[in-house]
Amino acid sequence: MxxxxxxxxxxxxxxxxxxxxxxxxxFLAATRLAAYSLVPVALVMTGVVGWLADTAFSMKAWVGFGVLGVAWLLLVTTRAVERRTGGTRKERKAAKAAQREGVAPGASAPSLGQGARPAAQPVQPKAAAPREDFSDIEAILKKHGI
Structure with missing residues (x-):
């Protein structure tokens, strides 16, 4: 009431x-003020104000809001811990298994057997790579004062 x-x-x-x-x-400001002024009466007529008043003074409603707050706090805490530790146990086990398996597990095994290895090729030193000419780049940089 x-x-x-x-x-x-x-x-x-x-x-x-x-x-x-x-x-x-x-007139424009007056119309806007009138619109805002009619909102409280409309809320009373629809029953929203009565429902809010009953909810605000109800112990059961406040306990319900408290339970919602605790649930939200638990969810936020578990998400923060999950991010910090790197996921759930299943996800960590799957990541470790993927690391152990490698891309191609059988790639390190010899494909030909022990007796069929080809003779080792003598390693020849590589010729020195020709030095690239950066004179044009240097000229551009000098032109711009760099």
Whole structure:
């Protein structure tokens, strides 16, 4: 009952301010104020204010909000711990197994047997690579003062 009275008083005050604003020839602002002023009365008429008032003064509702808060806190905590440790146990085991297996597990085994190895090729030293000419790049850099 008190909530409905307060909402009605707020709406009446807002409509009064809108009327004064319209008297001052600021019709757009007056219309906007009138729209905002009608919202509390509309909430009273739809029953939202009564429902909120009943919820605000209900011990059962506050306990429910507390339980929701605890659930949210538990979810956030588990996500933070999961990120810090690198995932769940299953994910860590799968990652370790993938590391052990490698890309091609049988690639290190000889493909021909022991007796069929080809003779080792003598290693020849590589010729020195010809030095590239960077004179044009140096000229561009000098041109720009670098």
């Amino acid at each position: 008190i909530a409905e009275t307060v909402c009605s008083a707020v709406s009446a005050a807002g409509l009064g301010i809108a009327a004064i604003t319209a008297y001052r020839k600021r």
